[in-house]
Amino acid sequence: DVVMTQTPVSLPVSLGGQASISCRSSQSLVHSNGNTYLHWYLQKPGQSPQLLIYRVSNRFSGVPDRFSGSGSGTDFTLKISRVEPEDLGDYYCLQSTHFPYTFGAGTKLELK
Amino acid sequence: QVQLKESGPGLVQPSQTLSLTCTVSGFSLTSYNVHWVRQPTGKGLEWMGVIWTGGSTDYNSALKSRLSISRDTSKSQVFLKMNSLQTEDIATYYCARESRRLWVMDAWGQGASVTVSS
Numbered sequence: 684d685v686v687m688t689q690t691p692v693s694l695p696v697s698l699g700g701q702a703s704i705s706c707r708s709s710q711s712l713v714h715s716n717g718n719t720y721l722h723w724y725l726q727k728p729g730q731s732p733q734l735l736i737y738r739v740s741n742r743f744s745g746v747p748d749r750f751s752g753s754g755s756g757t758d759f760t761l762k763i764s765r766v767e768p769e770d771l772g773d774y775y776c777l778q779s780t781h782f783p784y785t786f787g788a789g790t791k792l793e794l795k
Numbered sequence: 796q797v798q799l800k801e802s803g804p805g806l807v808q809p810s811q812t813l814s815l816t817c818t819v820s821g822f823s824l825t826s827y828n829v830h831w832v833r834q835p836t837g838k839g840l841e842w843m844g845v846i847w848t849g850g851s852t853d854y855n856s857a858l859k860s861r862l863s864i865s866r867d868t869s870k871s872q873v874f875l876k877m878n879s880l881q882t883e884d885i886a887t888y889y890c891a892r893e894s895r896r897l898w899v900m901d902a903w904g905q906g907a908s909v910t911v912s913s
Binding site for chain 1 (some may be wrong): 839840841853854856857889890891899906
């Protein structure tokens with residue numbers, strides 16, 4: 684199985700500040716069709732996960748441009764600029780290039 | 796409006812079978828894949844399996860021997876059955892649809908909490 688190593692585990696931030704989360708995979712996430720299926724989700728307390736970024740860098744409908752994704756191959760990053768209170772929660776990366784799909788262990792974004 | 800809603804018994808006895816239903820609205824099961832993902836309380840997410848638009852399935856190999864996913868397209872329902880439940884199966888179980896255009900799970904149900912206890 685592809686292991687997704689997500690860091691940091693916890694990320695204290697100040698409102699209005701910037702946050703960066705890393706996700707590294709144990710093998711390349713480039714599919715044979717040339718696409719890279721690495722996605723980012725936010726799970727707010729008591730809620731189900733919500734899609735933020737799909738295929739590395741594409742913002743899902745309604746996601747503010749404060750969220751951006753980048754990376755390639757095995758190394759990916761989610762950046763959040765101008766952090767707002769509604770951004771707090773657990774962030775997960777997901778790879779769906781290889782079976783079984785696998786998630787990172789999560790990063791808790793919390794107030795400093 | 797796209798909706799997915801999980802339902803089923805919240806309590807299952809050890810060694811018994813878990814049966815959950817995911818009822819969807821706002822889209823067709825013949826146009827979107829549906830996945831099951833679970834999350835033990837306070838822990839991370841685990842992908843369990845998928846039923847594709849054509850009706851075939853794929854499972855996490857760690858669960859494959861115990862897991863079955865099926866559907867009734869006329870009722871817009873997807874079913875999860877997992878046997879031989881143990882305490883390590885205590886979790887919230889989510890169904891999520893996968894867009895064939897974006898190839899990502901873009902809508903999730905609220906989750907169904909399952910406890911294993913006698």
